[in-house]
Amino acid sequence: MGYLSSLLNRKYRGYGEDRYAGIQKEYADFLIAEDEEVREIRTVLFPLDYFVRSVPDEVYSLLKLYKAEITLIYVTDSDIAGQIKDTLGECAMNSFLENRESYGRELLDKISHELSERDLKAAARMITGDISQTVENIAKDYDLIAVSKSYGGGRCRGNEMSPLSQRLVHNMKTAALIY
């Protein structure tokens, strides 16, 4: 067995090993490497929260090119709600959730409307939970995630992206569109 495989190797070296190396280089010029492949975008996840105020027109234009199914999710931060409950009581927490969800509904309606004006249809969901983990879990089933630089809050001078949007882009395997 060892003899036969080394015999095959010897013969290959004599027949075409050098030529193949040259041919491989030429093919590399026009074959698309795995990381260069343009993946088809059929589903887009659009996470929104209190800190996302608007979506630029350029993002809508790009989404129109994909002709993908868009899902808008508004995530209310359960951690903050928990902290409010611990410090100010359940009533304050309920008021907080009510305000945020009301804002969320308005934002979802606004963005859904802007999408429909551009012939893009979107499903909308309201979620309360961990604003990072929830998005990471849901995004696994999507081809693209469109993340605002403000998502999760915490943007400041010298830090163009919020810590949460940076974390999402860094951790996820799903392709990301940052706006």
Added chain:
Amino acid sequence: MITIETMIAVGIFLITYALIIDERIHRSVAAMAGAGVLVFVGIVPWDSVLEHIDFGTIFLLMGMMIIVNVASQSGLFEYLAIRTAKAAHGSPVRVLILFALVTAVTSAFLDNVTTVLLLTPMLLYIAKVMKVNPVPYLIAEIMASNIGGMATLIGDPPNIMIASAANLTFNEFLFTMAPIAAVDLAVVLIMFILIYGKIMKVEPSEQANIKKTIDQLDENNAVKDRKLFNKAIATLIIVVCLFFIHSNIGEYLHVILPFIDSSMTLEPAEVALIGAGLILIWSRVQPDKIFEKIEWTALFFFGGLFVLVGGLINTGVITDISLFILNYVHTTGEAMFIIAWFSAIASAIVDNIPLTAALIPLIQDIGAESSTINIYPLWWALSLGACLGGNGTAIAASANVVVLGISDREGIKITFFDFLKIGLLVLFVTVAIGLGMLYIMF
């Protein structure tokens, strides 16, 4: 009575063939060293060395190497590979069939090593995109190359050697061997679909994705020089046309140029050299770069083999073997059977080129010694066995070695015995079909 010269000639012949099989010493060096010893001891006198070397074969190979090297600089083969990949529309079975067909047709007109070297990277790429096991595709490519090479005079070195020795024309080869190659290829593809069909499946939704990925490849990017590309295609068409009419070219030329003798013919080697000259003049490619790429080692290998076999002829070994065979073989049918199966099985062990070199003078001697055996069908039986024997084992033909070598470098394991299992099956089925068709023809 066995003389000392006979023993030396047979000994050197066997040792050289063993070295060629083993390849610890390069086969060209082994063949030349064996030939050198024969000349040194006087078994093949220096004056007769050139008589034994078949320059028809060597110049035909050289001419075709020049044409192929210039054509490959244009990106023609990569272009062909991408077009084939796109035509499959992401279907694994269609990839198998189309690549086998393209490999077979290309191998029928160009050398098998260049064909598989240029098509294998694309095949590996598609298998990766389809996320299917590449092994059936690679083995099918090998089989298609060996079967396709059998179809024409210029498809495989054994055919070139046989045609040169027996004065067979391109069209005789085409009309006799191409139908056998077509039937054999169809049967082999059916066998592959039956054997490997289960692992060559993708989901319909995946197929659309595969098609999209392959469609992103632009065949025009593969064309490095559009003018050279067009000239290469034109030259290949001219050369193939000349091959079609090489045996009666005078009849055509006489109509246009009456001073040309209508009985004029062109040897296949002349056609190849005309094509080589034409493409070099027309393309203005630097000839030194092209001449560097001629496989001189292969040409010297052929030269050495012819001298080695010359040693057996000079010492009467070939005549003795043919007389021995004629004691047992009395009809053309029996001789065809023995030549086809012996050359097929022996080609699977020894490279088919040295085997053909040794069997050609044997058939010529059988023709000279026997009044009952017609050697014309024996040439076809030899072509059938020598070309299809190449499918038997991993080392039986150059295409096998190249594809298996590439797959090994790419981390795809096809062991000698993996190949042997399917190779021997294909060998026996295709030779049996081919021999049956030859019996019907003759």
